[in-house]
Amino acid sequence: MATAKQNFYKWHRILGLTALIPVMMWTLSGLSHPFMSNWFRPTIAREVYKPERIIKPGLSIKQVLDKHAINEFVNFGLICFNNQAYYQVLGKDSTHNYYSAATGELLKDGDKLYATYLARYFTQDSTSKVKSITLQKTFDAHYQPINHLLPVWKIAFDRTDGMDVYVETAQSRMGTFNNNTRKAMLTVFEQLHTWDFLEAIGGEQFRVIVLLVIVGIMFLSLVSGLTVYGFFWQKFKTISENRKANKKPDTRFVHRFHRQLGLIVSLVMLTFIISGAFHLVIKLRNKTAEKQYGQLIKSTDLSFANLQLPMDSVKSIGLVKYADSTYYQVSNFNKDLSYFNTISGQQLANGDKLYAAYLSSFYHTDASPEKVGGKPELSQIRQFDNEYGFINKRLPVQKIAYPNGENWYIETTTSQLATKVAGIDRAEGLSFIFLHKYFGMSWAGKNIRDIVSMLAALGVFVVSAFGFAAFIKNK
Numbered sequence: 001m002a003t004a005k006q007n008f009y010k011w012h013r014i015l016g017l018t019a020l021i022p023v024m025m026w027t028l029s030g031l032s033h034p035f036m037s038n039w040f041r042p043t044i045a046r047e048v049y050k051p052e053r054i055i056k057p058g059l060s061i062k063q064v065l066d067k068h069a070i071n072e073f074v075n076f077g078l079i080c081f082n083n084q085a086y087y088q089v090l091g092k093d094s095t096h097n098y099y100s101a102a103t104g105e106l107l108k109d110g111d112k113l114y115a116t117y118l119a120r121y122f123t124q125d126s127t128s129k130v131k132s133i134t135l136q137k138t139f140d141a142h143y144q145p146i147n148h149l150l151p152v153w154k155i156a157f158d159r160t161d162g163m164d165v166y167v168e169t170a171q172s173r174m175g176t177f178n179n180n181t182r183k184a185m186l187t188v189f190e191q192l193h194t195w196d197f198l199e200a201i202g203g204e205q206f207r208v209i210v211l212l213v214i215v216g217i218m219f220l221s222l223v224s225g226l227t228v229y230g231f232f233w234q235k236f237k238t239i240s241e242n243r244k245a246n247k248k249p250d251t252r253f254v255h256r257f258h259r260q261l262g263l264i265v266s267l268v269m270l271t272f273i274i275s276g277a278f279h280l281v282i283k284l285r286n287k288t289a290e291k292q293y294g295q296l297i298k299s300t301d302l303s304f305a306n307l308q309l310p311m312d313s314v315k316s317i318g319l320v321k322y323a324d325s326t327y328y329q330v331s332n333f334n335k336d337l338s339y340f341n342t343i344s345g346q347q348l349a350n351g352d353k354l355y356a357a358y359l360s361s362f363y364h365t366d367a368s369p370e371k372v373g374g375k376p377e378l379s380q381i382r383q384f385d386n387e388y389g390f391i392n393k394r395l396p397v398q399k400i401a402y403p404n405g406e407n408w409y410i411e412t413t414t415s416q417l418a419t420k421v422a423g424i425d426r427a428e429g430l431s432f433i434f435l436h437k438y439f440g441m442s443w444a445g446k447n448i449r450d451i452v453s454m455l456a457a458l459g460v461f462v463v464s465a466f467g468f469a470a471f472i473k474n475k
Contacts, residue, residue, distance in 0.1 A: 015221035027461035029193035034450035045124035057101035115153035258466035265459035275435035356398030
């Protein structure tokens with residue numbers, strides 16, 4: 001048994017030293033997260049764009065398309081800025097062009113101008129110069145996948161706070177915004193916590209596998225440490241009692257603190273390990289290319305002019321192809337979506353639910369009633385909730401609830417799958433927010449929840465530091 005005890009002690013030290021740097025990186029970056037997401041988070045004047053009522057166009061979209069000999073395109077919108085109405089046309093080359101709704105004339109650099117207009121609206125800054133404006137088609141350190149929306153325009157203002165605003169012109173909304181402080185924190189968090197530098201070395205799958213291996217080492221270190229304590233606790237107790245009886249100085253206080261504090265925070269460390277590993281496993285499991293829905297509209301299909309629609313109540317307008325027909329998709333200021341056939345002008349009853357069901361069959365290729373337990377229920381979601389949170393960005397969406405417990409959320413205005421929540425994904429999400437981000441403390445307020453999570457991370461950091469100090473003392 002003595003040999004087994006010694007081997008456990010030896011392996012605990014090896015595993016602990018192997019996991020030391022990763023634990024230090026994760027706990028320190030974890031300590032910084034509340035500052036980035038709560039206390040030092042920048043503020044912006046307006047986070048949601050509220051458009052004015054659209055100026056009634058002088059020309060129909062078909063007249064404008066015919067004027068510029070555009071026979072095929074992807075979609076269009078009708079927007080107003082600088083007291084002018086424009087048709088925003090998405091071409092086959094995935095670029096937006098803007099045409100005056102009054103004269104049909106092309107607005108040069110229209111997408112850049114509208115992006116700048118939106119950025120100034122969100123910041124309520126009409127005076128600062130724009131340092132740069134770039135179209136961003138991929139995520140990076142400052143615009144991370146958590147923001148979901150792509151492509152976006154990045155508008156960098158020439159201000160002392162270094163404010164950058166990311167806007168999606170197609171839906172007139174903001175992706176995110178960063179000042180200098182948040183940009184620095186994002187970079188630190190990305191390198192120390194998510195280890196994105198590994199992706200640059202070997203790709204995303206390589207990054208996740210390496211992190212899983214390290215999390216596994218942390219788990220073995222934790223288990224071996226608890227086992228050592230179980231083997232030696234009587235010996236540790238006897239040594240401590242003899243030291244006190246003989247009034248000898250406590251020369252191994254570092255080892256004692258490492259053991260005692262390690263026992264206290266072992267449960268906390270276990271929750272971090274389990275939730276982190278679960279998160280990585282699901283990420284590895286779901287690493288498949290997402291399907292992209294596409295459509296191509298012929299201008300000849302627009303025989304029913306958009307000017308014949310009830311323009312007074314229109315907030316936004318677009319086109320969708322459904323059941324071999326093309327429809328105007330009209331949103332009013334109450335977030336209600338209506339569908340009108342572009343040839344007959346006839347309204348499609350329950351159009352948004354029908355279109356959402358059609359899209360769900362595109363994205364969910366294995367959604368036969370036999371597979372999912374029956375027909376799904378559809379309902380429009382207009383506000384974020386516990387399952388479909390703010391992180392998903394898109395609203396309103398149609399929720400397709402399948403009898404087997406799968407919920408798919410589709411934004412019909414962009415024909416995009418916003419997110420899907422299935423059994424194991426739901427379990428992973430709950431474990432991550434409760435065991436990793438401490439959402440169970442939300443009842444006490446965001447500040448208290450962040451303080452508790454920081455104390456947990458600090459406890460793991462201190463245990464690791466004392467463990468390393470004990471190793472140095474033994475040398």
